[in-house]
């Protein structure tokens with residue numbers, strides 16, 4: 303934290319995307335830190351994988367899989383790279399990433415900028431594969447068959463992924479979120495089921511902007527097609543009250559103003575699923591209290607991104623330590639006991 307406090311004013315003097323690129327480049331050139339030992343309390347099996355800590359890095363920070371091992375060394379229990387599209391694509395015109403400092407939030411309309419799956423495959427093949435790295439896949443904006451894009455991603459990237467996430471919840475690719483509802487979802491899940499490699503868990507990432515009947519339909523479709531976990535959630539297109547001058551920017555909102563909505567959506571998914579499918583919480587998680595609230599509401603794992611922009615990467619370890627303290631206070635020996643303990 304001390305180091306990040308010193309560096310933050312320099313990073314914040316740059317526009318958000320330039321600062322992000324400089325950070326990823328610096329991390330990719332730094333020697334890898336050894337993986338932390340989180341202790342037995344936080345270790346947990348989810349979807350057949352052993353997670354050393356439930357605190358993961360959400361997709362979007364390491365879009366092209368350049369620094370997953372560096373982030374594991376910095377204290378994340380798992381790292382999700384991507385979203386990666388089949389073909390390389392530039393994404394939306396810049397500026398497209400905004401810090402909302404007064405709100406501890408971020409708005410982005412990156413639009414799946416990605417070096418493409420072939421490049422990611424080559425890069426990820428060179429890893430020595432320490433720690434859990436998931437690969438989040440998407441569809442190209444100009445794709446004539448988006449469902450085929452997902453199937454292709456699942457096939458191609460399985461050899462380098464500990465798990466794969468089917469991301470149909472970005473607000474920045476027009477029409478993408480229609481895949482979350484009805485017949486399209488069933489068709490998509492059938493196609494990825496057909497394309498998947500046995501033994502590689504498949505997660506589905508959803509938006510927080512859903513209506514009341516959607517949760518049950520998504521849960522049923524996911525369970526019926528063998529999806530291993532739901533990630534709740536992506537960024538929101540809604541705009542709770544905001545103070546920052548960037549509040550009017552188009553795109554997905556994340557960070558503190560997403561917290562209440564993401565928790566509400568997690569609770570709705572837990573109620574709809576009754577614990578029959580693991581849930582992974584994301585959206586506005588900033589500290590151990592937030593993580594604990596999601597876990598006790600039913601999440602087996604949590605992910606964060608925006609809070610790291612404000613707090614630095616040490617946030618992952620601080621949350622892990624805080625979770626251990628909260629386990630002790632609740633007289634629980636392992637994090638798995640806390641999952642859903644407040645879900646009713």
Ligand SMILES: Cc1cc2nc3c(=O)[nH]c(=O)nc-3n(C[C@H](O)[C@H](O)[C@H](O)COP(=O)(O)O)c2cc1C
Nearest residue numbers: 360361362384385410536556557585586606607608
């Ligand atoms: C700049 C930025 C880029 C993102 N890109 C992706 C992405 O490519 N794929 C994805 O599934 N989620 C993406 N997300 C969403 C995050 O993974 C996460 O679901 C969301 O930000 C909520 O978590 P947070 O409030 O901790 O940031 C992005 C978020 C941000 C802030």
